[in-house]
Amino acid sequence: MRRVAKWLEVALDKQIVRAIRHKARQLGLPVPPDFPGIKRLNQEKSHAYQTAASEIAAAMLMPARIYFEAVNLYRRFGLITGLSKASTAFAARRLRLGIKRE
Numbered sequence: 001m002r003r004v005a006k007w008l009e010v011a012l013d014k015q016i017v018r019a020i021r022h023k024a025r026q027l028g029l030p031v032p033p034d035f036p037g038i039k040r041l042n043q044e045k046s047h048a049y050q051t052a053a054s055e056i057a058a059a060m061l062m063p064a065r066i067y068f069e070a071v072n073l074y075r076r077f078g079l080i081t082g083l084s085k086a087s088t089a090f091a092a093r094r095l096r097l098g099i100k101r102e
Contacts, residue, residue, distance in 0.1 A: 005064035010053045012038065012046065016069055020049055023056050023068075030055075 010016060017035040024031045032048040035041070053065040062068060 005066055008064065008066045009046075009050050010065050010069045012041065012049055017049065020052050020056065020068070024052050027056060027059050029059070 010020075012035070014035070017032075021031050021035075023029075029052065032052045033045055035049075036045065050065065053068050057063075057065045057068045060068070062071070
């Protein structure tokens with residue numbers, strides 16, 4: 001899985017799009033454009049969301065953007081608690097200091 005993870009894309013649905021936009025705002029990253037819905041999603045907007053998911057994952061020290069989707073699902077169902085605020089604060093601090101993931 002780790003070998004192919006960097007090429008996999010985040011499945012874009014309303015909840016994931018909302019989470020990407022919210023987390024991008026929290027971290028001070030560029031917020032992707034409005035989501036037109038899955039039926040009218042074009043390649044340009046899909047790329048913007050995949051790029052945002054990659055930047056968020058890197059800021060949060062996740063190995064690939066697909067892990068953002070998994071973490072979001074766990075949070076949605078209450079399986080992760082407290083991690084959101086701590087990881088967001090840590091990622092925002094790293095971005096302010098210009099620290100890149102290695």
